[in-house]
Amino acid sequence: MTTQPKVLISDKMDPRAAAIFRERGIQVDEITGKTPEELAAIVGDYDGLAIRSSTKVTPKILAAATSLKVVGRAGIGVDNVDIPAATARGVVVMNTPFGNSITTAEHAIALLFALARQLPEADASTQAGKWEKNRFMGVEVTGKTLGLIGAGNIGSIVASRALGLRMKVVAFDPFLSPERAVEIGVEKVELDELLRRADFITLHTPLTDQTRNILSRENIAKTKKDVRIVNCARGGLIDEAALKDALDSGQIAGAALDVFETEPATASPLFGTPGFISTPHLGASTNEAQVNVAIQVAEQMSDFLLLGGVTNAINVPSLSAEEAPRLKPYMALAEKLGSLVGQLARGSIAGLSIETEGAAAELNMKPITGAVLAGYMRVHSDTVNMVNAPFLAKERGLDVREVRHDREGDYHTLVRVTAHTQAGDRAVAGTLFGNAAPRLTELFGVKVEADLAGDMLYIVNEDAPGFIGRLGTTLGEAGINIGTFHLGRIDAGGEAVLLLSVDEPVGAEVVARIEQLPGVKQVRPLKF
Numbered sequence: 001m002t003t004q005p006k007v008l009i010s011d012k013m014d015p016r017a018a019a020i021f022r023e024r025g026i027q028v029d030e031i032t033g034k035t036p037e038e039l040a041a042i043v044g045d046y047d048g049l050a051i052r053s054s055t056k057v058t059p060k061i062l063a064a065a066t067s068l069k070v071v072g073r074a075g076i077g078v079d080n081v082d083i084p085a086a087t088a089r090g091v092v093v094m095n096t097p098f099g100n101s102i103t104t105a106e107h108a109i110a111l112l113f114a115l116a117r118q119l120p121e122a123d124a125s126t127q128a129g130k131w132e133k134n135r136f137m138g139v140e141v142t143g144k145t146l147g148l149i150g151a152g153n154i155g156s157i158v159a160s161r162a163l164g165l166r167m168k169v170v171a172f173d174p175f176l177s178p179e180r181a182v183e184i185g186v187e188k189v190e191l192d193e194l195l196r197r198a199d200f201i202t203l204h205t206p207l208t209d210q211t212r213n214i215l216s217r218e219n220i221a222k223t224k225k226d227v228r229i230v231n232c233a234r235g236g237l238i239d240e241a242a243l244k245d246a247l248d249s250g251q252i253a254g255a256a257l258d259v260f261e262t263e264p265a266t267a268s269p270l271f272g273t274p275g276f277i278s279t280p281h282l283g284a285s286t287n288e289a290q291v292n293v294a295i296q297v298a299e300q301m302s303d304f305l306l307l308g309g310v311t312n313a314i315n316v317p318s319l320s321a322e323e324a325p326r327l328k329p330y331m332a333l334a335e336k337l338g339s340l341v342g343q344l345a346r347g348s349i350a351g352l353s354i355e356t357e358g359a360a361a362e363l364n365m366k367p368i369t370g371a372v373l374a375g376y377m378r379v380h381s382d383t384v385n386m387v388n389a390p391f392l393a394k395e396r397g398l399d400v401r402e403v404r405h406d407r408e409g410d411y412h413t414l415v416r417v418t419a420h421t422q423a424g425d426r427a428v429a430g431t432l433f434g435n436a437a438p439r440l441t442e443l444f445g446v447k448v449e450a451d452l453a454g455d456m457l458y459i460v461n462e463d464a465p466g467f468i469g470r471l472g473t474t475l476g477e478a479g480i481n482i483g484t485f486h487l488g489r490i491d492a493g494g495e496a497v498l499l500l501s502v503d504e505p506v507g508a509e510v511v512a513r514i515e516q517l518p519g520v521k522q523v524r525p526l527k528f
């Protein structure tokens, strides 16, 4: 019986997320507001962790999360998750990249208007009974130029809204193609030109080494006097000290920040500066967006935990919940072939080639490759899985090649794994019987048909009469029962390969006795 997966929701999330987990048969606890130490103390019980932006998934939390398989971010930014650490531990990290885009774009537009008409100050003054009609002179946005830094999902929605307001939109985004720029109605420009031309600037990039301080002191100095700046993306994109100085000196007319270098931002030199507006990271905070991201994250995490489907993962290739059941037996086969190569490898393996043929060639190959690598590397480490195997393989400099053959050979479907060693290429291959049962069909050039399951013994010997009897006696004397027996020969009287399934592990002492039998060249106990 499979155990029911357990998910922890550790940030405030729409109740629909918990409801979906429960409906899908997943046990869920909602425990929010914990300190990192408190979270580390409980996280070990869970297979999934559903978060927003408050929970920081650090290497320490990951080390304590010994059962964790997936982190689901109900939102876009995953900068609160240590992705390399999660990947190295084999934890899938997924987000919901579109659920709050419209809402965040609308917040950027709301802040743009708030700056243009000084709405917060006018509101505070009016409610203070001052009626300062002459103090608050605004600017129209019609006909003004909006400079977008980052024209991805949110940036392009902001562009469409700004065009609707009859603004002209220029965009700086090195990854924006000229065709896409035309499609979304923006003029693609370099950053300096944007800074020179924009009346309003909005930022919509992730925080990366390239975007950190993209509005640096130097770049702020290049803007038009009276520019108004909105950041609804990430703190750290603007030099906050330089922004304060530019507001104080009148170099810029206004700035609105939803996000800060340090959050929660409970104190900042910017607070109280004329022309400055702030909101506490509310970009995604609408009912609609929170329902969207809660539903999406719960569905995605459930698909992964229950069916193996991978959607919107940051650190592994996607695999739809429909594809997953079809690929599952292939992944079992691939993992066994990888494990066989790992267990039988002699000397160092410089690379692995993974080939698919027939029906297997029509499938998404990444999960098959991941499973081969996981099987191969698990021989040396218990913590390897399909998520971290490609990462670990790369880290170890293993050259991995994928080849898809349209042809169909002796089998309707086939996966072959070839280890490239100093001694030459060594290939194993397997098929699926009844499209479900993994079966070995080729072992280092010898045709065999064997299950790879439980304890096994691999023997290479000189093909001479009497050997099988002597082997049976040796195993019998050790109290080891033979389950199945597969013999393959390259040619009669040459070298023979024996693959036996045995009812219990063959210990070093028995292996040594078999090695003493005449004609034996190699003996390896195997485990699947």
Ligand SMILES: NC(=O)c1ccc[n+]([C@@H]2O[C@H](COP(=O)([O-])OP(=O)(O)OC[C@H]3O[C@@H](n4cnc5c(N)ncnc54)[C@H](O)[C@@H]3O)[C@@H](O)[C@H]2O)c1
Pocket: 076, 077, 078, 097, 100, 101, 104, 149, 150, 151, 152, 153, 154, 155, 172, 173, 174, 175, 176, 204, 205, 206, 207, 208, 210, 211, 232, 233, 234, 258, 259, 281, 282, 283, 284, 285
């Ligand atoms: N305030 C909030 O609550 C809130 C809500 C949602 C998203 N966000 C943040 O908004 C940001 C944008 O989200 P998105 O969904 O549009 O992401 P996206 O990935 O769709 O778009 C990001 C864009 O930035 C561009 N970019 C990357 N590096 C750049 C660089 N050096 N210079 C210029 N452009 C660059 C990319 O090419 C891409 O087009 C993210 O950081 C996200 O976390 C904030």
Ligand SMILES: O=C(O)CC[C@@H](O)C(=O)O
Pocket: 052, 053, 074, 075, 076, 077, 078, 100, 281, 283, 284, 285
């Ligand atoms: O969860 C939130 O409220 C913020 C989300 C936002 O920063 C995001 O990147 O999606």
